[in-house]
Amino acid sequence: MSTTAITIAPLHLPTSLSDEDAGEFRAYGDLNRLVCDEAVGLPDLAPDVEQMLPAWHDSTDTLSTGLVARIGDDIVGMITIDYAQEADAHAAEIDVLVPDACAGLGVEDALLDAAVTEARDHGRTLLQTWSLHRPLETDRMIVPRTGWGRVPATALSDALERHGYVCEQVERNSELDLHADPAPLVAALADAEAFAGRDYRTVHWMAPTPPEHRDGYAAILARLSTDAPSGDMEFVAEEWDAARVVRRDARNTAAGQAFSVVAVEHVPTGELVAYNELLIGADRTGVTHQFGTLVASHHRGHRLGMIVKCANLLRWRELMPSSAVVSTFNAEENRPMLSINEAIGFVPVSYAGAWQKRL
The missing domain is CATH 3.40.630.30 (Gcn5-related N-acetyltransferase (GNAT))
Structure with missing residues (x-):
């Protein structure tokens, strides 16, 4: 050459x-x-x-x-x-x-x-x-x-x-062995739901998002660009509405992917205040990728992150029994989310550096 x-x-x-x-x-x-x-x-x-x-x-x-x-x-x-x-x-x-x-x-x-x-x-x-x-x-x-x-x-x-x-x-x-004993997930979910109390309940769906959840899902998705720990990385506040949710669902399922969402609804207000997403390609024996996980800042401290993660993982084990692992990325300073991951069996497998250059 x-x-x-x-x-x-x-x-x-x-x-x-x-x-x-x-x-x-x-x-x-x-x-x-x-x-x-x-x-x-x-x-x-x-x-x-x-x-x-x-x-x-x-x-x-x-x-x-x-x-x-x-x-x-x-x-x-x-x-x-x-x-x-x-x-x-x-x-x-x-x-x-x-x-x-x-x-x-x-x-x-x-x-x-x-x-x-x-x-x-x-x-x-x-x-x-x-x-x-x-x-x-x-x-x-x-x-x-x-x-x-x-x-x-x-x-x-x-x-x-x-x-x-x-x-x-x-x-x-980090990766989680999806074929490991589910007992830690079951126990963690039960403890978190008891701690959160009756003001919170889980809802779930497979993409495409049902019409009744599109506005609420759009609102919590918009928070990811501003609420997730990002150091000094500068991210614009994303603009989300029901139409953008529909477009995203279409992209995330266009090649035979399966996409699962578990969210937590705040019962007194009807607001979706936490969510977790899992996606797998058309090959159902492949790696599962966790897309977003977020708890709205004004509802943190109720173990909602543990609820959405465990509930979606347990559901996913039944839906996609041939997928061996789930992969996820979290900021090293996001200790609350890393603690959840570690408690339910995620182990680190690689790292990513986030870089910026101002012109």
Whole structure:
């Protein structure tokens, strides 16, 4: 492979994965999984290409774009750039994908430079990204500005630091054995429900969200961008309504995925005040991914996080008996949620660094 010149061009978005021009987008899906595998040994952290394509086609809430780096005819890396579509959004979220075989060729630097140009062209003044890390202690450890957690330096983190990114936060990726004895989940759920009392009750559904829950679900989803611990990562307050819930449900089920929601309703007000989400792809033997878990700030202290997690996990074991593990990410400073995870059997398997660069 010649290293004389790196060329960068837009990632082509096909209408369908069965189209003749879908090869480049399929290569993106393969590269995404390869990078997750090489970085932490967990290729299933990346969604498959069938799951990603619907989100790329619907830019109502997020515009997704990509760039492909080549040396000659060989793909040596890619970068995706997502733009939240809220009126006051000023960040571009990037994902740098460079395989180990192409390390040291300057691919990361070329892609990061190109991302700056793209972000400025879209009127953005902030770049954000995440790096994956194994649970190792090495000679060079990165401590985020929150002071919580630490991750080993990698080729990607070195490139990010060269380009002026700051590690703001560390997130822990944990897994739970779905085939383990459910007794701890059953006991924890019973204790939490007794503690919460009669003012709270659980509701649950499989996507698509029933019409009667769409407004309440939208309201609690909107809180995730402002209530979840995020250090100094700057996130715009997301705008949610019933129509956005419908769009999200469509994306999350378009490729045969199954998506379960358990929420807690505050009985006196009818407000949904906590939720937990689990998703699995069309292959029901694959990894289950926990999407969001949140307790509204004004209802914390009632063990609602334990309720939604345990109730959804117990329900999921019956719905998806062939899935072996569930994977989740939580901020290292989010001790209340990590304590819940640890109490019911989650164990850390990898970490992520959250990075920002102001333009």
